[in-house]
Amino acid sequence: MKILLATSKRYARLLLDAIGDVRPKPKIIILSLDEEVAILAKNLGIEYRSDLTIERLYTSEELEEYDLAIIAMDDDQDNIVLARVAKSMNIPIIISILNNTANRDLLIREGVHYIVDVNEFTVNTIKTIFISDTWVAIKLSGIVNLVVALHRIVRRGILGITLAEIEEVIREENVKFMLLEKGGRVVTDASKTIETGDIIVVTGIEDDVRKAMDSIERIFRKHEEIFARRYAETFRIATRG
Amino acid sequence: MAGIEAERRFYTNVSTVMYTLSHRGLSKTKYVYRVIHRYFDVSESYIIFYGYPRPKVSPPIPLYLLDPPYSRGKLFVVGAKLVQNPVILYINLDSNCLKEDLLIDAVEGIIDGHFQLYFTVPLSTPEFLEAYRASVYGMIKEFKPLENLQYPSYTIAIGKRKLFLTADYTPWSIEPLIALDTPMELVRIRNDTCIDAIPEEVRGFGKIFMDILAKKLTLKLASRGMLKQSK
Incomplete structure (x- = not known):
C-alpha cells in the first residue's frame, strides 16, 4: 500500500501513530511545509517533500501511483486544495481532516471520501464534561x-x-x-x-x-x-x- | 441599459471571492453575483464568511468559514488558495460603496493589462481614519503608489492571484502590503468619495489594527532601505 500524507506539524505525529499499525508496512511519502515534519520524516526514514505548490504537485506523475491520501493541514483551504490535487491524481481513497465543521460541504465537493471532523469531536467532548x-x-x-x-x-x-x-x-x-x-x-x-x-x-x-x-x-x-x-x-x- | 451592457460585456474568466462578516452581507450575494455575471463570465466563486458565529443561511455559491474569525487580511490568502484562475476579484459585501461601474472598470483594467493590482478606497469612519493617519499614512505618503492610499477601507480588490499568496497580512488588511510588493506602475488605487462604514463587529479596534499595519509596513520598507533611520 502506498500512502500520501499531506500534513502540518500539528497533525504529523498523530497521523504517523494512526498508520503505524498498518501491515504490511506501507510506503509513505510526506508532504509538508514544516521543518519539524521534515526532521520527523528523516528520522523515521520516510520520503519527504516540502514543495507543495499546486503547479509542482499537478505535474508529479509519481503521485498517481498512491492508493490512499491523508490530508491534514491546519487550515481548511489547504485541505481543500490538496484534496483537489489528490482527486486529479486519481488516488482512490482520500481522507481529510476538517478543522471547521462549517466547511464540510467544500471538502465533499472536492471528492473527499472520509472527513474527520476534529472540531466537532473536541467541542462535543468538552461539552460532555460540563x-x-x-x-x-x-x-x-x-x-x-x-x-x-x-x-x-x-x-x-x-x-x-x-x-x-x-x-x-x-x-x-x-x-x-x-x-x-x-x-x-x-x-x-x-x-x-x-x-x-x-x-x-x-x-x-x-x-x-x-x-x-x-x-x-x-x-x-x-x-x-x-x-x-x-x-x-x-x-x-x-x-x- | 441592455445595450450598454452588451457593449461592455467581455468574455473572460475571473474568479470571484465575496467576503462578509454579517448575515446582512450574505443576503447581498445573489444580487452582486447577478450584476457581475451580466458583464463577464465568472469561472469559480466563493463567499468567505469571516465573522462569528456561523451563518444559518445557505448562500447560492460555496461558503467558506474563516479560521480564526475576524482576520480580514487572511481571507485574501485563503481566497487565492481556493480558486485556480490567475485573476481574482475580491468584493467586500459589507461595503456601502459597491457600484457596478467600479467593478467593471476594475475587471476591464486588469484584463486589458493596464495594471496587475487594483483597489478602491472609500472614505472611512473617524475612528479608523484617525488611527490610520496617525500611524500609517504619514509613513507611506511619500511612496508611489501608496500615496493614493488615503483611507483604510476597501471595497473592491482585484489582482493577479499570485500576489495574494503571501503570509504578509494583518488582521485588518493586506492591500498596502501587497501594493508594496507589486511594481508601482502596475498598481492602481482609486480613492472614492463615498463614505463607507466599518462593520460594527470590529469597531473599537482601529488603533490596534493600524499599529499592526504600521509595524509590518515599517519592517517591509526598512528591509528595502526605503525608510530612513529618522522615521
Whole structure:
C-alpha cells in the first residue's frame, strides 16, 4: 500500500501513530511545509517533500501511483486544495481532516471520501464534561455514521422518571441504550428512578440515535410539564392558605 | 441599459471571492453575483464568511468559514488558495460603496493589462481614519503608489492571484502590503468619495489594527532601505 500524507506539524505525529499499525508496512511519502515534519520524516526514514505548490504537485506523475491520501493541514483551504490535487491524481481513497465543521460541504465537493471532523469531536467532548440536562452527540467513526449520545442528568433527576418508561419508547428504535449510575455501573432494574448524576447513553447510526434522542426528550418534556403544573398548584394553595 | 451592457460585456474568466462578516452581507450575494455575471463570465466563486458565529443561511455559491474569525487580511490568502484562475476579484459585501461601474472598470483594467493590482478606497469612519493617519499614512505618503492610499477601507480588490499568496497580512488588511510588493506602475488605487462604514463587529479596534499595519509596513520598507533611520 502506498500512502500520501499531506500534513502540518500539528497533525504529523498523530497521523504517523494512526498508520503505524498498518501491515504490511506501507510506503509513505510526506508532504509538508514544516521543518519539524521534515526532521520527523528523516528520522523515521520516510520520503519527504516540502514543495507543495499546486503547479509542482499537478505535474508529479509519481503521485498517481498512491492508493490512499491523508490530508491534514491546519487550515481548511489547504485541505481543500490538496484534496483537489489528490482527486486529479486519481488516488482512490482520500481522507481529510476538517478543522471547521462549517466547511464540510467544500471538502465533499472536492471528492473527499472520509472527513474527520476534529472540531466537532473536541467541542462535543468538552461539552460532555460540563453540560448537563441536554444531549451531546459525538460521532465516532468515518466508515459508518456511528454516534454516541450522552445525557448527563442533574436537575432532571427530580422528575421521577423510571428506566422502564424510557425503555418502552426506545424498544422500537434501532439503537443500543443504557443508563449508567454515578459509579459507572449499568442499571438493569427497570423500576429504578433516574436520579441526579446518572448518564443516559444511546449508541447507533446517526439518524437512529437522533430519533431515539427525540423520543426520550419527549418523555422528559412531558414530566417537566407535569412537574411545573404540580408546582404551580402547590404554590397557589400555599399563597391562598 | 441592455445595450450598454452588451457593449461592455467581455468574455473572460475571473474568479470571484465575496467576503462578509454579517448575515446582512450574505443576503447581498445573489444580487452582486447577478450584476457581475451580466458583464463577464465568472469561472469559480466563493463567499468567505469571516465573522462569528456561523451563518444559518445557505448562500447560492460555496461558503467558506474563516479560521480564526475576524482576520480580514487572511481571507485574501485563503481566497487565492481556493480558486485556480490567475485573476481574482475580491468584493467586500459589507461595503456601502459597491457600484457596478467600479467593478467593471476594475475587471476591464486588469484584463486589458493596464495594471496587475487594483483597489478602491472609500472614505472611512473617524475612528479608523484617525488611527490610520496617525500611524500609517504619514509613513507611506511619500511612496508611489501608496500615496493614493488615503483611507483604510476597501471595497473592491482585484489582482493577479499570485500576489495574494503571501503570509504578509494583518488582521485588518493586506492591500498596502501587497501594493508594496507589486511594481508601482502596475498598481492602481482609486480613492472614492463615498463614505463607507466599518462593520460594527470590529469597531473599537482601529488603533490596534493600524499599529499592526504600521509595524509590518515599517519592517517591509526598512528591509528595502526605503525608510530612513529618522522615521
